[in-house]
Amino acid sequence: MKTKAIAKANKNTFYISTPLYYPSGAWHLGHSYTTVCCDAIARFKRLNGYDVFYLTGTDEHGQKIADKAKENSKSPKEFVDGLTDNIKELWSVLDIQYDKFIRTTDDYHIASVQKIFDTLYKQGDIYKGNYAGKYCTPCESFFSLAQLKEGKCPDCSREVKDFEEECYFFKLSKYQEKIEILLKSGEFLLPDFRAKEMINNFIKGGLSDLAVSRASVDWGVKVPFDTKHTVYVWIDALSNYINALGYNGDNKGMDKFWGGEVVHMVGKEIVRFHTIIWPAILMALGLPLPKTVFGHGWLLLEGDKMSKSKGNTADPFYLIDKYGVDAVRYYLLREIQFGNDGVYSLEAFLTRINTDLVNTLGNLTKRTIAMVKQYFGNTQFIGYGSQLMTTEDNVLIENINLLFSKVEKHMNKLNCSLALEEIFELVSAANKYIDVTMPWVLNKNGEKGRLHIVLYNLLEVIRVSANLLLPFIPDGTKRIFECLNLNLPADFHDAKFNRDTKYEDMKDEILYKRIDIKKELEN
Ligand code: MSP
Numbered sequence: 001m002k003t004k005a006i007a008k009a010n011k012n013t014f015y016i017s018t019p020l021y022y023p024s025g026a027w028h029l030g031h032s033y034t035t036v037c038c039d040a041i042a043r044f045k046r047l048n049g050y051d052v053f054y055l056t057g058t059d060e061h062g063q064k065i066a067d068k069a070k071e072n073s074k075s076p077k078e079f080v081d082g083l084t085d086n087i088k089e090l091w092s093v094l095d096i097q098y099d100k101f102i103r104t105t106d107d108y109h110i111a112s113v114q115k116i117f118d119t120l121y122k123q124g125d126i127y128k129g130n131y132a133g134k135y136c137t138p139c140e141s142f143f144s145l146a147q148l149k150e151g152k153c154p155d156c157s158r159e160v161k162d163f164e165e166e167c168y169f170f171k172l173s174k175y176q177e178k179i180e181i182l183l184k185s186g187e188f189l190l191p192d193f194r195a196k197e198m199i200n201n202f203i204k205g206g207l208s209d210l211a212v213s214r215a216s217v218d219w220g221v222k223v224p225f226d227t228k229h230t231v232y233v234w235i236d237a238l239s240n241y242i243n244a245l246g247y248n249g250d251n252k253g254m255d256k257f258w259g260g261e262v263v264h265m266v267g268k269e270i271v272r273f274h275t276i277i278w279p280a281i282l283m284a285l286g287l288p289l290p291k292t293v294f295g296h297g298w299l300l301l302e303g304d305k306m307s308k309s310k311g312n313t314a315d316p317f318y319l320i321d322k323y324g325v326d327a328v329r330y331y332l333l334r335e336i337q338f339g340n341d342g343v344y345s346l347e348a349f350l351t352r353i354n355t356d357l358v359n360t361l362g363n364l365t366k367r368t369i370a371m372v373k374q375y376f377g378n379t380q381f382i383g384y385g386s387q388l389m390t391t392e393d394n395v396l397i398e399n400i401n402l403l404f405s406k407v408e409k410h411m412n413k414l415n416c417s418l419a420l421e422e423i424f425e426l427v428s429a430a431n432k433y434i435d436v437t438m439p440w441v442l443n444k445n446g447e448k449g450r451l452h453i454v455l456y457n458l459l460e461v462i463r464v465s466a467n468l469l470l471p472f473i474p475d476g477t478k479r480i481f482e483c484l485n486l487n488l489p490a491d492f493h494d495a496k497f498n499r500d501t502k503y504e505d506m507k508d509e510i511l512y513k514r515i516d517i518k519k520e521l522e523n
Contacts, residue, residue: 012049012050012051012260013050013051013052013053013256013257013260013261014042014045014050014051014052014053014260014261014263015052015053015054015055015245015257015258015260015261015262015263016038016041016042016045016052016053016054016055016262016263016264016265017038017054017055017056017241017263017264017265018034018035018038018055018056018057018265019034019059019264019265019266019267019270020056020057020058020059020102020104020237020240021056021057021058021059021087022058022059022060022062022064022065023058023059023060023065023079023080023083023084023087024064024065024068024083025068025083026315027083027086027087027090027316028314028315028316029299029314029315029316029319029328029332029344030298030299031087031090031316032090032094032316032328032332033296033299033332033336034265034266034267034296035056035091035094035096036094036096036328036329036332036333037265037296037332037333037338037414037416038054038056038265039054039094039095039096039097039098039471040329040333040416040471040472041263041265041411041414041416041471042054042097042098042471043097043470043471043472043474044411044419044471045411047470047471047489047490047491047492048408048411048491048492049491050261051256052099053099053100053245053253053256053257054097054098054099054100055098055099055100055101055102055240055241055244056091056096056098056100056101056102057100057101057102057103057104057240057244058080058083058084058087058101058102058103058104059104059233059236059237059240060076060080060084060103060104060105061104061105061219061220061221061230061233061236061237062140062217062219062220062233063137063140063214063216063217063219064137064138064140065079065080065219066217066218066219069219076219077105080103080105084103088101090316090317093317093320093321093325094316094320094325094328094329095325095329095474095475100244102240102243102244104221104236104237104240108243108249109239109240109243109244110221111248111249112239112242112243112247112248112249113221113231113235113236113239113243114221114222114223114224114231115224115248116235116239116248116281116285117168117212117221117223117224117231117235118224118225119285120170120281120284120285121168121225123284124171125170125171125174125284126168126169126170126171126212127168127169127171128166128167128168128169128226129166129167129168129169129209130164130165130166130167131163131164131165131166131167131169131211132163132164133145133162133163134148134160134161134162134163135160135161135162135163136153136155136156136158136160137161138153138156138158139153139155139156139158140214140217140232140233140234141153141155141234142163142210142211143160144208146205147202147205148160154201155269155270155272156269165211165214165215165216166215167211167212167213167214167215167229168211168212168213168223168226168229169209169210169211169212170209170210170212170235170277170280170281170284171209171284172207172208172209172210172276172277172280173206173207173208173209174280175207175279175280175283175284176203176206176207178279178280178283179203179207179275179276179279179280180199180203182275182279182289183195183198183199183203183275184199187291187292188275188279188289188290188291188292188293189271189275189292189293189295190292190293190294190295190339190413190414191294191295191339194268194271194275194295195275197271198271198272198275198276201272202272202276203276207276210232210277211232212231212232212235213226213229213230213231213232214229214230214232215228215229217230218230220233220236221236234273234277235277235281238273238274238277238278238281239281241262241264241278241290242254242258242287245257245258258287258288259287259288261291262290262291262292263290263291263292263293263294263414264278264290264292264293264294265294265296265414266293266294266295266296267295267296267297267298268295268296268297268298269298271293271295274293274295275293275295278290278293292414294339294414295339296338296339297336297339297340297341297342298341298342299332299336299341299342299343299344300341300342300343300344301314301343301344301345314344314346316328319349323349323350323353323515324475324512325475326357326473326474326475326476326512327349327353327357327512329472329473330352330353330356330357330420330472330473331349331352331353333416333417333420333472334352334356334416334417334420334421335348335349335352335417336417337417338414338415338416338417338418346520346521347517347521350515350517350520350521351517353512353515354514354515354517356424357473357476357511357512358511358512358513358514358515360424360427360428360431361424361427361465361469361476361511361512362476362510362511362512363431364427364430364431364434364458364461364462365462365480365483365508365511366508366509366510366511367434367508368430368434368455368458368459368462369459369483369484369506369507369508370508371439371440371455372455372459372503372506373506373508375439375443375448375451375455376452376455378504378505378506379504380502380503380504381452381455381456381459381502381503381504381506382456382500382501382502382503383456383498383499383500383501384449384452384453384456384499385499389453392433392436392437393453393454393457396429396430396433396457396461397457397460397497399426399429400426400460400461400464400496400497401496401497403422403423403426403464403465403468403495404464404468404492404495404496406419406422407419407422407423407468410422416472419472420469420472423465423468423469426461426464426465427461427465429461430458430461430462433454433457433458434454434458437454439451439454439455442454456503459484459501459503460497460498460501462480462484463484463486463501464494464495464496464497466480466481466484467489467492467494467495468492468495470488470489476511476512479509479511480511482507483506483507483508483509483511484503484506485503485504485505485506485507486501486503
């Protein structure tokens with residue numbers, strides 16, 4: 001009953017989250033990847049009329065972080081404060097519009113984690129026992145022998161060690177059947193192949209109860225009724241998704257967003273936590289489940305996962321400073337086929353920017369506006385009736401009108417890279433339309449009526465494409481609307497061919513500077 005009431009109240013809402021990042025070293029492009037994808041999706045949904053809640057934050061407890069702080073001669077809190085400030089700065093320069101930033105060291109979060117633990121203990125879903133088995137210290141996870149992959153940690157492939165400790169267990173085994181049905185539903189975990197992986201690697205062997213406290217870890221949330229134990233980092237971290245909405249507090253965000261459309265975007269190595277452990281906890285708490293967990297691939301650097309420990313990361317601050325925020329956002333959103341791994345190289349990054357942003361989008365915008373100004377001056381340039389239409393015009397206009405629904409279809413599947421492909425297909429088609437219609441010849445021949453139609457159609461391609469590009473490259477698209485001398489659209493209502501747009505006093509500026517790739521690679 002309670003579940004239904006929550007779902008009903010949540011019409012037209014959209015809640016999207018990134019994982020909570022571990023503040024344990026310098027932030028790299030891999031972290032930016034998930035956050036930029038979620039930002040583009042959140043912006044798209046906002047412009048598409050949804051009431052959006054976009055959550056990100058930091059996962060600050062655990063032995064790994066305490067060790068790092070020690071290495072840096074800092075207290076754990078001092079250490080995570082510095083890195084949390086730094087990631088907020090990164091999100092600011094990357095133009096990320098999140099609605100809330102949660103830290104697992106926030107008081108309200110800690111209080112709720114304790115309440116959740118207490119509730120689950122009192123209702124018998126958590127019990128005290130003894131753990132003896134294998135432990136992966138970097139992942140802070142226990143594994144049975146059957147779960148190991150070639151004797152090593154199934155998540156990170158590192159060595160595991162023997163371990164014995166008194167601890168609290170969560171009755172994960174009780175939810176085995178329900179989790180299996182959920183994973184087989186085909187909707188909960190995307191892309192599809194990840195659900196198969198989960199079933200084969202974890203469900204088939206049977207789910208064991210999960211150790212959810214550590215007596216050996218001090219930097220964490222204390223088990224409220226047995227303070228020599230701290231709550232396992234993953235129970236602490238996963239519950240952020242509801243605590244940020246006021247669970248065990250005013251509950252306002254829960255009433256509004258939980259049970260509506262909820263999407264967790266996570267990297268492939270943490271899919272297990274989000275699609276087995278997290279739904280089981282929610283089931284135990286009697287709460288609705290998220291609609292989708294999307295397990296994306298990794299951004300690789302020369303075949304290796306970028307990671308702080310491997311020290312091979314591309315520095316997003318440096319790239320943004322040097323090539324601009326749109327370059328980094330666009331590259332991350334476009335180059336990596338969502339769901340799969342993608343390989344980062346400076347050359348591919350720079351080539352992508354020159355090809356799409358400079359040559360295709362920037363060129364179309366500057367060239368078109370320059371022609372309008374050259375052939376018609378800077379006074380008002382308005383639409384036309386339905387006279388003198390050619391097949392090229394009709395095809396172009398039809399494609400302008402189809403663009404929104406094509407993009408929306410991909411965005412509903414969280415696929416930013418295909419959405420961008422569609423938009424750039426139209427922009428490229430407009431560049432080709434210039435080659436075919438040859439406005440300079442029309443001008444030379446004095447065919448002003450035809451010239452007017454061609455240039456107006458091109459301006460409409462630019463306007464509609466820029467409207468749809470707003471979620472992805474907010475900086476450049478804002479400048480396009482400044483060049484067109486139009487207000488920034490507040491939604492997608494006008495993302496279609498319009499005969500009555502009034503263009504005047506436009507500016508033919510360079511949107512993106514061409515990069516000398518050879519020179520950059522030599523540096
Ligand atoms: N703290 C946990 C998540 C808790 S969520 C309740 C964690 N943190 S992490 O900092 O290690 O990773 C956070 C996210 O960043 C993960 O989704 C991970 O896949 C992502 N990435 C880290 N490096 C990455 C790449 N090189 N490429 C793409 N994503 C990567 O796990």
